[in-house]
Amino acid sequence: MTPKTVPATPRSVVLAVAGAFLLSACGAQIDETTGPDSRSTVQRCGEAVEYTVPQRAVVYEGGSADKLFALGLAGHVHGYVMPPANPPVSQSPWAADYERVEFLSDDLLNRELVADAQADLVVAGWNSGFSDTRGITPEILDTLGIQSFMHAESCFNYPGFPERHTPFEGLYIDLERLGKIFGVEGRAADVIAGYRKRVTEVQQKxxxxxxxxxxxxxxxxxxxxxxxxxxxxxxxxxxxxxxxxxxxxxxxxxxxxxxxxxxxxxxxxxxxxxxxxxxxxxxxxxxxxxxxxxxxxxxxxxxxxxxxxxxxxxxxxxxxxxxxxxxxxxxxxxx
The missing domain is CATH 3.40.50.1980 (Nitrogenase molybdenum iron protein domain)
Known part of the structure; x- marks a missing residue:
C-alpha cells in the first residue's frame, strides 16, 4: 500500500523550521539524524500515512496529552482540549507539562478549533474526538494539510481502515508509533518496557x-x-x-x-x-x-x-x- 502523504502547507513548513530551534529547550530530544522536515511512515489505524515531525500538536483529552508527555514531547504540544468529564489537570502526573501548553477548550473537538490553533497534528480517538457527525475526521484534516493520529484502541471500527488490538496493546502501539513520528523511538521503547514490567508484576500477584x-x-x-x-x-x-x-x-x-x-x-x-x-x-x-x-x-x-x-x-x-x-x-x- 502506498502511504498517504498529508500535503505540507507554507504555515506548517515555517512552524517546522522554527520548532527545530526549540527542541533542546523543550525536552523533546529528537535523534540527531531526525530533523523537523524528516518523514516517517506510520500506521493511522489500518492506513499507512507519511508524517513530518509535528511542532504544534493539539491533543484531545487526558489520554492523548499523557501519551505525548510520557514521551517527553511537551515542547511539541501547542494545546489541549479537555471536556468537563476529565479530572483537573493539576491532578495529573504531568501537571507541569500541562502548565507549559495552552488550554484551548472544554468543548468537544472541532475543525475550527484546530484550524485556529494552527495545529500541525491532532491526536484523538475515533468517535472520541474525531467524528463524522461533527465534521472532524482524519480525511477532512488531510485536505487542510493537518496531520492526525488516532488511538489504536479506537481503530477496530474505523471505516475503511479498521485495526484490532487488545486495549493495553493499543497503548503500547500508540507510544511506539508516536515515538517514530517524533524521532524518539528509543525513549518510547523504554517507556513501553517499563509499563509492560509493571503489568507483569501485577499479573504475578x-x-x-x-x-x-x-x-x-x-x-x-x-x-x-x-x-x-x-x-x-x-x-x-x-x-x-x-x-x-x-x-x-x-x-x-x-x-x-x-x-x-x-x-x-x-x-x-x-x-x-x-x-x-x-x-x-x-x-x-x-x-x-x-x-x-x-x-x-x-x-x-x-x-x-x-x-x-x-x-x-x-x-x-x-x-x-x-x-x-x-x-x-x-x-x-x-x-
Missing amino acids: APSGEPVRVFLYDSGTDQPFTAAGQVPPTDIIRFAGGVNVFADVDARWAGVSWEAVVESAPEVIVILEYRDAPAQEKIDLLKNHPATASLPAVVSDNFFVLDYNEAISGPRNIDGLEKFAEYLRDYAATG
Missing part, C-alpha cells in the same frame, strides 16, 4: 482461583452504560484477576440492560468517576435502584472507583490497573 466477576458502571438510569471488550477497563480487570462480565460485547463502550447486569451477578462493581459526575452519586443510585439493590456487589458494598483518565486509553491505565489489582487482592484475602 493476581489472586488464584475463579476470576472475580466485575461490572463497570459508567452511567445511565433507563439503560446502564458500561465498558465492553475493546476498552482499557476490560484489560485492567483481566490483568488484576477478574473478568469483565460484558467483555464478550464486541464494542468499546456500550449500553446493556439492567436484566443482563442482574444475570451477571457481579461480585465487584467498578464505578467510573467523571469530574462532572461524582462516583458517590452513582453508588447511591445502584444501592437504591430496584434492579441492582440486591446484587452481590451492592449488598456487600464492594465498589471500586476508577478515575476517568485511568479508563480511557493512556499511560494512566497502568496506574488504574495497579490500584484495582491491590483492591482485588484485598477482596480475595478477606472474602
